[in-house]
Amino acid sequence: MRALQMVDTKTQYGHIKDEVDQAVLDVMNSSAFINGPAVRDFAAQLATYLSVKHVIPCANGTDALQIALMALDLQPGDEVITPSFTYIATTEVIALLRLKPVFVEVDPQFFCMDPVALEKAITKKTRAIVPVHLYGHAAPMQEILAIAERYGIAVIEDNAQAIGCDYFFDNGQKKKTGTLGAIGCTSFYPSKNLGAFGDGGALFTNDDALAARIQMIANHGQSKRYYHDVVGCNSRLDTIQAAILNVKLKRLDQYNAARQSAADFYNRAFAECASLITPQKASYCSHVYHQYTLRVTNGRRDALAEFLAARSIPSMIYYPVPGHRQKMFAAFQTEACSLPVTDLLTEQVISLPIHTELDQEQLSCIEAGVLDFFKS
Ligand SMILES: *Cc1c(COP(=O)(O)O)cnc(C)c1O
Numbered sequence: 001m002r003a004l005q006m007v008d009t010k011t012q013y014g015h016i017k018d019e020v021d022q023a024v025l026d027v028m029n030s031s032a033f034i035n036g037p038a039v040r041d042f043a044a045q046l047a048t049y050l051s052v053k054h055v056i057p058c059a060n061g062t063d064a065l066q067i068a069l070m071a072l073d074l075q076p077g078d079e080v081i082t083p084s085f086t087y088i089a090t091t092e093v094i095a096l097l098r099l100k101p102v103f104v105e106v107d108p109q110f111f112c113m114d115p116v117a118l119e120k121a122i123t124k125k126t127r128a129i130v131p132v133h134l135y136g137h138a139a140p141m142q143e144i145l146a147i148a149e150r151y152g153i154a155v156i157e158d159n160a161q162a163i164g165c166d167y168f169f170d171n172g173q174k175k176k177t178g179t180l181g182a183i184g185c186t187s188f189y190p191s192k193n194l195g196a197f198g199d200g201g202a203l204f205t206n207d208d209a210l211a212a213r214i215q216m217i218a219n220h221g222q223s224k225r226y227y228h229d230v231v232g233c234n235s236r237l238d239t240i241q242a243a244i245l246n247v248k249l250k251r252l253d254q255y256n257a258a259r260q261s262a263a264d265f266y267n268r269a270f271a272e273c274a275s276l277i278t279p280q281k282a283s284y285c286s287h288v289y290h291q292y293t294l295r296v297t298n299g300r301r302d303a304l305a306e307f308l309a310a311r312s313i314p315s316m317i318y319y320p321v322p323g324h325r326q327k328m329f330a331a332f333q334t335e336a337c338s339l340p341v342t343d344l345l346t347e348q349v350i351s352l353p354i355h356t357e358l359d360q361e362q363l364s365c366i367e368a369g370v371l372d373f374f375k376s
Helices: 009-030 037-050 061-071 088-096 115-121 141-151 208-218 239-249 252-270 301-310 327-332 340-348 360-375
Strands: 054-058 079-083 100-104 126-129 154-158 166-168 174-176 183-187 201-205 222-224 292-296 349-352
Touching: 009 037, 009 239, 037 054, 037 201, 037 239, 054 061, 054 208, 061 088, 061 154, 061 183, 061 201, 061 208, 079 088, 088 100, 088 327, 100 115, 100 327, 115 141, 126 141, 141 154, 201 208, 208 222, 239 252, 252 292, 252 360, 292 340, 301 349, 301 360, 340 349
Parallel strands: 079 100, 079 126, 126 154, 154 183
Antiparallel strands: 054 201, 166 174, 183 201, 292 349
């Protein structure tokens, strides 16, 4: 049996090696390393895939979030509401821009922003809401967008873990996550559902003015060379990465389907285990399983991780410390910031290997490892 890994990008590469190698060689021979044709091509292909008007590539997902906030032209001290239960990149950029992260609770079923908590956290200073489609499951966007509209607040979606996820509105409309709010952000970090062979990211928007502003900010605040209108940054997607992403985008649906079938296997395998809650899926969306995350309800999560490790079955805790308990945010940890659901999830969650290359033997081995622990 192939060794178990949280992600297996090497085996995945093996299946597309000829096409990827040729795409990289083409870039090398063209020497168009910066903003080459593959970057424009990829942005256009991704815009078509997502049915969104503008895709602006950038250097990584963290930059995408930072640029999105910069594009909204906020003032120091303005408040940005975001879940505490997310990867640090979501919240770090808020503080970096001298804005105030306001941490809210997530729903214990879907691990995403709780709309009731969101509405309670809104103040006169709230300028943006950053929901996260965590683990590949969409946040309840219909409710979040309705609240945002009522208060006139912009929504930036952190779609780094959910590229390809479908959202179904009550009126029958179907859209891709990341295209629902004012701006969507994603990451092409190698382990993401659409992963490059290095860093990469992108922003999505249907708003022409915002797209122009984003483009300008990502390019030193200039729209005409050497004329800098706003303070920006230097954030580009390498041509080599764009060329590789072009090869992989064609397979994104197939990759997400492979993740979904591994998740279906786990869901069936663990359905009867009283101490486990398998990941739930809301009827309003699909699930692209960036992570397969269980809740261990008998207090033995860390013991399970050790038991699995002894059998060479990897697992991860995403994330061991929620934002509102991170040292870097000490200044924002107020009395009001009590998030019991987030704290509980932090103690209960464990993620199992999930990727496009898991075979039956590997899945059965992981199943046996988990079930044996609860028999022991
Ligand atoms: C990966 C990730 C990011 C950041 O992406 P990078 O490309 O690593 O900068 C942001 N938010 C979430 C939820 C992520 O999972």
